[in-house]
Amino acid sequence: MKKLLAVLLVTVFVLMLFVGAKGSEPLFVSESSSVSYEEAVPDEVIVGFKEGVNLDVARKNVENVINGKLAKKGLKNFAVFKLPKGISVNAVKAILSHDSNVEYVEPNYVAHAFSVPNDPYFSPFQWNFYDYGMLSNGYASKYGIQAVSSWNITRGAGVKVAIIDTGVAYEDYFDPVKGQQYKLAPDLANTKFDTANAHDFVNNDAHANDDNGHGTHVCGTIAQSTNNSLGCAGIAYEATILPIKVLDASGSGTYDAIANGIIWAADHGARVINMSLGGSQGSTTLYNAVKYAYDKGVVIVCAAGNDGRPILSYPAAYSECISVGATRFDGKRVRYSNYGTGLTLVAPGGDTSVDQNKDGYGDGILQQTILQSSTSPADPTQFGYYFFQGTSMATPHVVGVASLVLSVHPEFSNVQVKQALISTAKDLGKAGYDKYYGYGLVNAYGAINWKP
Ligand SMILES: [Ca+2]
Ligand SMILES: [Ca+2]
Ligand SMILES: [Ca+2]
Known part of the structure; x- marks a missing residue:
């Protein structure tokens, strides 16, 4: 047969995980923390320059020192640089810490319209x-x-x-x-x-x-x-x-x-x-x-x-x-x-x-x-x-x-x-x-x- x-x-x-919920009350009474991104353009860096410096000179100098290309001029005293392969933002930061024209160096973070x-x-x-x-x-x-x-x-x-x-x-x-x-x-x-x-x-x-x-x-x-x-x-x-x-x-x-x-x-x-x-x-x-x-x-x-x-x-x-x-x-x-x-x-x-x-x-x-x-x-x-x-x-x-x-x-x-x-x-x-x-x-x- x-x-x-x-x-x-x-x-x-x-x-199943029984967490001991009783009644129709939700399990949690918690404040919701915000959700954010940790993403940046991988081969770009933003360099901010000090007030009053000659931006043309300062940008050219950065290009030479980091062996990168100016990608975009900011409307104020910052600019985006394309990094050569294998160079990290942190490395650029270290190199430019000796450049007296530079105020800060940071990743070019990405915002999302979500x-x-x-x-x-x-x-x-x-x-x-x-x-x-x-x-x-x-x-x-x-x-x-x-x-x-x-x-x-x-x-x-x-x-x-x-x-x-x-x-x-x-x-x-x-x-x-x-x-x-x-x-x-x-x-x-x-x-x-x-x-x-x-x-x-x-x-x-x-x-x-x-x-x-x-x-x-x-x-x-x-x-x-x-x-x-x-x-x-x-x-x-x-x-x-x-x-x-x-x-x-x-x-x-x-x-x-x-x-x-x-x-x-x-x-x-x-x-x-x-x-x-x-x-x-x-x-x-x-x-x-x-x-x-x-x-x-x-x-x-x-x-x-x-x-x-x-x-x-x-x-x-x-x-x-x-x-x-x-x-x-x-x-x-x-x-x-x-x-x-x-x-x-x-x-x-x-x-x-x-x-x-x-x-x-x-x-x-x-x-x-x-x-x-x-x-x-x-x-x-x-x-x-x-x-x-x-x-x-x-x-x-x-x-x-x-x-x-x-x-x-x-x-x-x-x-x-x-x-x-x-x-x-x-x-x-x-x-x-x-x-x-x-x-x-x-x-x-x-x-x-x-x-x-
Ligand atoms: Ca967990
Ligand atoms: Ca819902
Ligand atoms: Ca696999």
Whole structure:
């Protein structure tokens, strides 16, 4: 006898950190520190001259001494010089400390026309979204996904994203069968949902409510309501979310439900599918569903798994899927993250066992979800902000970025979206593709500017 499909369970790839939040109060009462850049033009320096000096002579002298070229005259007594290769600003500073015409020497810093979202937890907790060099609690975040500069160009409008998971807290709804009340998460209040096509393949109804918390957290990373002066930000916060429930309150579900969810997503206009889930077995039913969506042009993004082993879970292991491993604040692969040939990309999944930005919290991924408890079931009527970690958290980063790409380039095929993601990823580990980091860390700003 063949094994019944129903015994093949999948689980969500999340390791939760319960921080003991009670009630609907947010976890933090913290003032938000400001986020800034540490970037300068690499081969330029600004030299300021003392009042009253002959600027023509002074500039010529600097050119000679540093063996550089005058690039731009300032309107007052400063000028920009092009540095020869290998000469640092500090070296120039040392050399010009003997020049009596010179008042100061400094890097030619770059300002960015970006606006940091006003969501109070964005800084310092959402380092995973930052541009390279932005500060989280005074520590440079060098391995975020560069969402901030991307938001000047797109916020994901016009793209439908299916979240195939435990459901999403996307509506106020009383379920008469279960006698259970569900609520819309406050920090999803401005997020767009395709409520008409939401579907629950666990209870077989049209209400994909979340009774676990996993799917709502994933949804937050993709499209938390942003610039609403509340809680956290999301990556593609103008995208439209299609909630599809295939996992139950314990975070498990059957392959038939997942296959149905994938087919449903493809048939209801999703351009991107998030699957922060997986099982250890391949399956014809699952593969056929993946192939169906793939052939319809859907970008399918799946978690690699949290076993810390050299093996990819299913459906991540299928070549039609973009498989995602997890990194942490310092850009290193997190120990739980599965790897192997076939791993496509990595993204921040967090590591709550360390506090590398020293903000007093383990470095997980922070989003809002329904109230978690280690002693009783999650409460879908109350909410808190939680640090989760896992390849489940890494996956929606890639989904968010894929959505930003499709918002700028709705004409792109799923193959082109993947190309945009992998050819602009920040290479980590061994040079070039490797089995621990795939093509590297997903890079939103690079991906949305990629040209075929
Ligand atoms: Ca928010
Ligand atoms: Ca931390
Ligand atoms: Ca590499």
